[in-house]
Amino acid sequence: MSETFERLPEDKQAKVLDAAFVEFCEKGYEQASTNQIAKEAGIGKGTLFYYFKSKQTLFHYLVEKAFDIAQEEYLDKINFEETDFFERIKQTTELKWAVYHIHSHALKFLAYVFMHADETVLSVELNEKRKIAEKKWATVLTYNIDFSKLREDIPQETSLNFIRWTVEGYRQELEAQMKQLNFETMNNEDMRPYFDEFYGYLETLKKIYYKKEEEE
Amino acid sequence: MSETFERLPEDKQAKVLDAAFVEFCEKGYEQASTNQIAKEAGIGKGTLFYYFKSKQTLFHYLVEKAFDIAQEEYLDKINFEETDFFERIKQTTELKWAVYHIHSHALKFLAYVFMHADETVLSVELNEKRKIAEKKWATVLTYNIDFSKLREDIPQETSLNFIRWTVEGYRQELEAQMKQLNFETMNNEDMRPYFDEFYGYLETLKKIYYKKEEEE
DNA sequence: TAACTTATCGACCAGGGTGGTCAATTTTAT
DNA sequence: ATAAAATTGACCACCCTGGTCGATAAGTTA
Numbered sequence A, B: 001m002s003e004t005f006e007r008l009p010e011d012k013q014a015k016v017l018d019a020a021f022v023e024f025c026e027k028g029y030e031q032a033s034t035n036q037i038a039k040e041a042g043i044g045k046g047t048l049f050y051y052f053k054s055k056q057t058l059f060h061y062l063v064e065k066a067f068d069i070a071q072e073e074y075l076d077k078i079n080f081e082e083t084d085f086f087e088r089i090k091q092t093t094e095l096k097w098a099v100y101h102i103h104s105h106a107l108k109f110l111a112y113v114f115m116h117a118d119e120t121v122l123s124v125e126l127n128e129k130r131k132i133a134e135k136k137w138a139t140v141l142t143y144n145i146d147f148s149k150l151r152e153d154i155p156q157e158t159s160l161n162f163i164r165w166t167v168e169g170y171r172q173e174l175e176a177q178m179k180q181l182n183f184e185t186m187n188n189e190d191m192r193p194y195f196d197e198f199y200g201y202l203e204t205l206k207k208i209y210y211k212k213e214e215e216e
Numbered sequence C: 001t002a003a004c005t006t007a008t009c010g011a012c013c014a015g016g017g018t019g020g021t022c023a024a025t026t027t028t029a030t
Numbered sequence D: 001a002t003a004a005a006a007t008t009g010a011c012c013a014c015c016c017t018g019g020t021c022g023a024t025a026a027g028t029t030a
Helices: A010-031 A034-041 A045-051 A055-073 A085-115 A124-139 A156-180 A188-209 B010-031 B034-041 B045-051 B055-073 B085-115 B124-139 B156-180 B188-209
Strands: none
Touching (some): A010 A034, A010 A085, A034 A045, A085 A124, A085 A188, A156 B156, B085 B188
């Protein structure tokens, strides 16, 4: 399926995929326009339907592609040997930023699929894939983590939630700020202050939620 | 403007407004369909345009209405005499839940307007109103608050952010859960366990971020 | 070069939805 | 009974939809 499309040079593939990712994210499956996708991708409408025989086929291909990216560029790269909770957070967050910087459209699309999983009609196999991925994502911050370092006067699960919510809240606020500036064109040096702020926050969280040293 | 509409019995007004709130939220201004709004509101399309002379007029009316609801049902009811940070959080959260339960569509619409403020074309006066509201909302958790009770080994602003992010994270997770169940029809008794969980979390946060008593 | 395959295009299709109008009708008030 | 106000949906001209297809263009092979 889509052999012709996959024989294309990668940059041209990416242009089409990105155009489609964006369009489906913004408008949803039904309202998304294949005309708009073709135009944005810089190809004729006939060509789009030559690559993918229908709107649905294209959509399914996108889902598959987005899953693959998340798997290969994110999940597979996590070092699950690291047992320290905050180290894991640091790693996964850095990883997420890196992937986001290159594949932001794909990741936003993936988020859309997960959020609208009930309304988007997926094939049975894709739905299976989705469920498996969902489970895997849930373990990212828990698998092989040493929770014994957490303070004991607060239920472990509560600490975990609080930390997760704090980090996620910071991420969201950062994202909102980034939306103003043009995030895509920022290089690593521009990101430095934000990284540093994040590391500072992590240290503070450690101070809050880990046992005090003198108690160990 | 819209005198005819405002002479309608309130429940009929509400039906029209809710239909419009939902449609604009889901599809955005351009894609929203006046046909769909009329159908969902149970009125003829001609009637809709008899009430509001155009799609834009309707949209502006909605924005105004949503602002008014937020102002009267939420902002005006906050007790700014209360200086304890966590009491303020508790109050505003309870208030938010109460308003949300009655005016969920209006509030979601308001959130939409704030989020897409750059793309939605508002009149100059409405934009002014938006900016003022934005400022007022920002002070909800800071105005006349006694911050001296916060622990001193963490920068005040950091503590504030962490608490805000934690509460907001909990709220979001709750909202996602509620989406599964039918939130609209839940009575106060059904909400009890969630309220209790929330109060428990607040106590924990107090333990974390306030000075230890023996230090006072 | 000629023959053949593969890739690309956009005009075109039938169908449906768009915001908005309006003459006809019903409801309400006098 | 009469006038005024409220309500309706068929209708308008227009735009866009997913998808097709014959006409080219580009690439490959001999």
